[in-house]
Every structure is written in structure tokens, then in C-alpha cells.
Amino acid sequence: MAETGFLPKDKINGFLEALGKDSLVYMPVLEGDTIIFRPFSPEKNLCLDRPANSPPKSVIFPQSDVLFSYRYEKETDDPKKVSVKIESHTDYPKAVIFGCRPCDVMGFTVYDRVYIEANGPDTYYKERRDKTAIITLSCPVPSAGCFCTALGGGPANREGSDVLMTGLEKGFFFEPVSEKGKAMLSAPGMEDGARYMQEAQNKQQDAYNAVKKPFPSVSHTELSRKRFDLNEFWQQAVSKCVSCGACTFLCPTCYCFNFTDEQTLESGERIRSWDACMFYHFTLETSGHNPRPTRFERYRNRVGHKFLFYPEKYNGVIACSGCGRCIRYCPVSVDISEIVSQLRSPE
Amino acid sequence: MEQSFNPYLPELATVIKITEETPNIKSYRVVFDDPEKMKTFSFEPGQVGQLYVFGVGEATFVINSPPTRMEYLQFSVMKAGEVTSAIHDLHEGDQVGVRAPLGNCFPYNEMKGKNILFIGGGIGLAPLRTLILYMLDNRKDYNDITIIYGARTPVDLCYKDELSEWESSPDVNLILTVDNEYPGWDKRTGFVPTVLNEVAPSPDNTIAITCGPPIMIKFVLQNLAKLNFKDEDIITTLEARMKCGIGICGRCNIGSKYICKDGPVFSLTQIKESGADI
């Protein structure tokens, strides 16, 4: 039985269609100049040239999700009495994410600790997570702003994936990482990958060496707490931040959310939606008091959460995958890796 | 529904009694609709619950009835915004949702054998009440219990019935105050932090627990420090905007701690260590 596989380029559609028989398959699609994860269909323009603008986190953690709905109903045995009936569903279909990058998948491992291991568990997240298989594409080259290798990751990092694909001239080298991944080796069109292994490993190593490192490595224990607490440092570093949510919503490791409740006549629902600690209202209290009234405190909290607080709770794991999206898509190019560098330099 | 427990689903409960404590504070006693849930429900003093008005939203309140009196759960609600206004529009018999217990509790076991000093202002008596009643129900476990409680005017004092009981009870030393002179008020006047200075309790073998408006807390903490209370012997409850209540949604953090899960009860040492924005 082969241990690795090789999928020729012209067999990709067939492979995805076969997966699609019992799963919803999501792949990166080119729309204009934007790459976004969409449900597979053969007419869509699959594009693996560069990381998608937005990570596939909405497959497992939808941007908006109805957690439960309810209705007011009259009691059959006592029509004067009206009571509430709540309904909730978590029977989600199986899903496959095809063609994301290692930095995207690393995000899911960050969520797992919070949503499943340490709290809850969050049944909505867990159900989707258990039913989703992830076929990751290793990056052939870094993008502008990428710094995964400085955080212990890499363009061919396997953590969290079920399969790691490496793009070669005529197709994709398939390395299963989990049992789910191994099962895919028997997919239609898949060949034995053994003779491509060396080529794939060379490519992976080249890609690793090409990623720029703003710092050699970082641990939360070596960040200057003194500088972190200093207001002037943040006023200097993030005066230009406009406090939108682009960095948060495009970040594979960001997972904060909001609840809003809606009711029309006698039925309603609770909606969970993505929220961003960069927004003013994130911590705004009813009294009007806001513990983080300015964008300096909010950005400090963002960096703190990813590089200090999360690692403190979870064995030093940094909640940033170095994907660089926040840097690329920030309206004013706030550079989190530069800020972390400054927190890392000696006093 | 599925077998695994869903922490976001509110448990249905019915409002059985509403008491007007002050012009803008009402207390709500609720009972779970499911009698099994009511029987098996347990919590520790200091823990909170999310009270849900269907279609409007949830807000966090301490369960201020004690676990030693479990016929109902009580929440005291000050009318302040969207959800609390909707709660104030509820009637007895209305259904609400409850997600409880959440958060940590007062370290009531560690406090055994010590003198307890409660310092509360306005609605700040609500979280203290659960612990006071618990301690009164377990009186021999604790040494002297002193309560310094004040509000803006006599009308704004909460739990007036209990305050009368405590005034005449030998089990507890109650010191009441209102901010300024008021017709018909013949007891102390003065802000709570000032009264604290006047009473000047000893820090020896004493734990101080304080809840109230942020400005009161600020001065109480200053004065406790001047009275030589150690940071680890000062306990308070923190508030924040809360949504999930179980440490996931990410918004109520101070440093790496979540107020909904690692709090809301914190010692002053913990608050200072977190170094975070409050």
C-alpha cells in the first residue's frame, strides 16, 4: 500500500468531485483579483497561485451562525399560557477544505485549545471541526509580510492538516498526516507518490529558506513586559491604526465573537458573529465606561493576546501563524512583526 | 437534541417574584421550569449567571441568593441599558433564560476562622449579599463579620428588610451610611470610603471584600492600603461586557485571565499582576 500519493493536475477536478459526493468541498477561487474560498464546482476558477485573501476559517467557524431559535407557543392544555420553545441544530454535513496553507490550518489548532480542550466544549465548533478534513497546500514561495518560520511554523508545516500537498511540475505530491488523509490515497486519479518525494522535499526546504525572518524566534517569556505596559510605546507604534476589523477578520487565529439576539413577532434567534477587539464597542460597557477606549489599548490587547496571554495559558504556543495577512491588508500597513521585534529587543 | 451539553443554550426559567429595592434596582427570583434542574442545581457564593430576555439579550448578574437557600435563584438588576431595561419590563410569570453557574466563587473556605469586613456601595451589596447570607447560615465558621454599606440616599439602599434584620442581629456588625444628610435619616452620613476610615478596622486576621461603583472601589482600596491591609487579603468583583460567559469569546479578559471564567472574584494581588486595562 502506497504511503504517499501523487495527483496529476488534470485529475484534480475528478478528485474534488469524488470528495464532493459525501462532503461539501471548499477550494480557493479567483474572483476578479481576489481569491476566496468557495464551494467546489467545476466551472469555478480554482486558484492555488497564492494564499487566499481570506483564510477558510468560516468553514468551521462561520462568520454568522444561528446558535438557537425559539418561538412563543400557546400551551395546548392551557391556551391562556404562552411559553417558549427553544430549538438548536448541530447536524452539519461533512466538509473538506482543499488548498489552504499551513498558516491557515494552524489557526484551527489555536481554536481547538480554547473551544474544545480548555472550555465548553463549544458544541457548534466541535461538530464542524470533527466533520471537516483539511488538505493543505505547502507554499512554494513566501508572500509579502509572511513570517511563519520565525514563529516555529513553516511553509510545509503539517500541524492540523489531514494531508499536505506540494505542488510539482505535473501535479501534486500528497503526504497524509492523519488517518483521514491516508484514506484519500485511494481516491480516483491518485498515483503512488514515492518517486516524487525527494523533489517535494527539496521544494519544501527551498520555500522554508526563502521566508524572511523579522526575528530569529520568539517566546512570550522574552517579550519586554515593561515596554508592553508603556503607553508611549503604543502611541508611537500604532498611531496610524484606523481601528477597523480587517486584521482580525482575515486572521486565521483570531476567534473572538459576539452574540446578538433578534426577535420578530413571536419567534427569534441568537446569532453568533465574528467580532474584533479592534472595534471601540468590543469592551464598551452599558455604563459608558470602556476599559480600552483608545486604539492604543486595543492594539496592545491584540498583540498581548497573541504573544503573551495565549502562550501563558497554553504552554507557550503563540496565537499567530505569521501568515502576514494583517500586514498586507491593513489600510495603513501596521506591521505586527515589527512591533513584536521591538518588544523583543533588549531594554 | 444532541447528547453533549451545549453551554450556549439558556435554561428556561420563570420569574416568580419581583421586588423593587430602589427606584432603579429590582430583584428577580427565578425558578427553573425543569424541576429536575432546580433540584440538582448547585453553585457557590460569588458565582454569576447570564440572565436572558428572549429576543433582547443576556446580561451577567451575581446569583445573590445563597446556596443554602435554594428554593429559587435571585438576581438584582439595576436599570442601565438595553437588556436591563427589558428585564425591568418583565412580569411575574414571564419566562426567561438562565445560564448558570458561571465564573469563580468567593474563597469562602479559605476565609473560615477569620474576621470578615464587607464594604459595599449601592448595588454593590448584591454580590456581597450571597456571601453574607451564606456566612450567617454557617455562622460558627467565621469570626467577626462587619458590614459597611452605603448609598447615595436612604431610598437607594438595597435589601432594606435584610438591613433591618442585620442591624438588630448580634451575629453581624452593620454600619450604614448615606452620602449626605437626608430628611428622616438619623444614622451616619458620609461616603463609604470616608466611613471606612472612621471605623478604621484592624487588618489582623481580616479579609476585606468590596463591591460597588468604580469610584468608590478606587478610594476604598486606597484607604484599605493606608489601614495596612495586604493586597492578598482584599477581594473584589470585576465587571465587564460579557457574552459567552465561559472564557471563549475573548472580550472580558484582563491580561490572560477572563473575568467570566477566572473571575469575577479577584484578589487585589491578582488584579495588579495582570497589569491590564480595567
Add this chain to the structure above:
Amino acid sequence: MYKVKADKLKEVVTNVLNDVDLVIGYKQGFDAVHATPHFITSADQIDGLVWNPLCVHNLTTYLPALKMKKIGVIVKGCDSRTIVQFIQEGLVTRENLVIIGIPCTGVISVNKVLKETSRELLEEIVFDDSGNVTAVTGKGRKTLPLAELSPDKCRTCQYPTPLVYDHLVGDPVKSDKVPEGVYADIKEFEGKTLEERMKYWEQEFDRCIRCYACRNACPMCICQDNCIAESRDPHWMTQKMTLTEKFMFHMIHALHLAGRCVECGECERVCPMGIPVNKLKKKINQEMKELFDYEPGVSLDDKPPMFMFNVDELKIKEHKI
């Protein structure tokens, strides 16, 4: 040319810094094709200032929040229109501003540069004095005229020289673009059928992630912290990520900018999902021009039409008999 201007700019800023709390300019960003706003509070930061076609940001977006402070700000022609509009609406205190204007010969669109260089990692971008841009990647070099790499707004720019300034760095530049060109793209779009246009917007807005980068980058959008997009009272929309909700946000946002948007194009530049949001605002501006003969951000003595009321509007025939 750019280096000469940058040096002159540094001289001007050195002087201005004596009179203000802060000067906002540009410095080199995280890679070869990005500049980034530079907040200068001390003289040792002045050397980091740059001036070149990478300086695309509209720095005036920071001004309303800093109304009480004395601020120096560097503006291109399009950016200065924002200041004119701010003055019309009372959003800045003119005496607190020191406006350093730079006549602009065009900026680059990062997206266009990346496309032309097959999205290879850019090592260097060189702007020469003949209006050419050379992009250097690991795979080679490519030289193109700046005009081909500019965003659409530069191709129809009517006001390359700042309309209001205290210092002008460089000689004024006159526009060589015809005024009819400004809304040519709108006219072309309106040539499509209603169904085609609806399908277009449905496809584009489907990608919207309600990150509000467009809203927050917009200088005229000043109610950001209390936006209808999130408000519960009044409650205009839910947090559901459906087309309806997204349309609602974008329509209301565009309407709130009616007669106020100076078409600086920041909204479209910052959208991480490549949605042409500027089109909506341009369409409304075109209507405002036809109805009220008003162009935002051009004349200091004007008042935005949506701030005023005439019983008998010249071009709105309400009282037909």
C-alpha cells in the same frame, strides 16, 4: 524629482514641527511597494519621511479626532479636497492646521503593480524622473509608465495641486484630464441592464466581510464608533452575514456620504476583498452634481447640499401643478 521634493519636504516639516504637536507624513512601509503613515513628534523622526508614488494614503482621515491639537499634515491634491470638506462641515479647526501641500503627478495602485509583476516578491521599486516605474523582483525587472500603474482616480484627476495649503512643496501642476472623464466609468456601468447590474453587485458584495476597513479609512465617516452597522438602538441591521445585511450597510454608508465624499478612493483601496465600493459613492456624487451643481471638497465657501434646505430647489420639481 521625488528625492528633491522629499528633501525640500523635510526642510518644511523641520520648520513646521516647531509650531505643532504632530506632523503626519509618509515613511517607508513593510515592503518595497508600500509606504505607511508616519507620525512625527520629534525632529529625529523627520529623516524617515519619504515622498514618492507609494504615498497613496489619505492622511487627513486622522484629523477630526485630533481637532483640539495643532497638527501638520502632508496632502496631495485629492487629500486636500477632504480638508476643504472638513472646513465646510466644521470638522477641523483651520487655525490648528498646518497644511503642507504637494502637487501630485500620480500614485501607484499596489494591486496593479503586483499584477504586472506576476505577484513575485518585490525587491525594489524605482521611480525615475521621466514618469516611469521600474519594479525589481527575483525574476527580473519591468519598467512601465506610472500612468499605467495608477489607480483609476489618477487617470481622471481634476485637482492635482492641493486646493488649500500653508506650504506648497513643488510647483503647481495643472490637470490634463477632461472633466467628463470623472464619471465616464459610471456612465459605462449604467449602460448595462438592471439585471446585469444587480448580478454584478450581488457577486461583489458577497465577498464583503463587514470588516469596516472602508468605513474606518474614510475621512468623512466620523461616526465610526457609533455606526448603524452595529447599533442596537436604532436597530437597522442584524449581524447576519447575508447579502441583504451587507447591501444595507453599504447603501447607508454611501448615502451618509452623499455630497460629502471627495472620491479620494481610500475605501476601494483598503477593501481586502477587492470590492469596487467607490463606484456607489461616485454614482451618488454624480447625482448630487446634477441636482445641486455641487462638487464636494472644492470651494471653501460652499456648504454641502445635504446640510442645507431650500424650499424651492432649482432642479427638483416637487411641486408640479
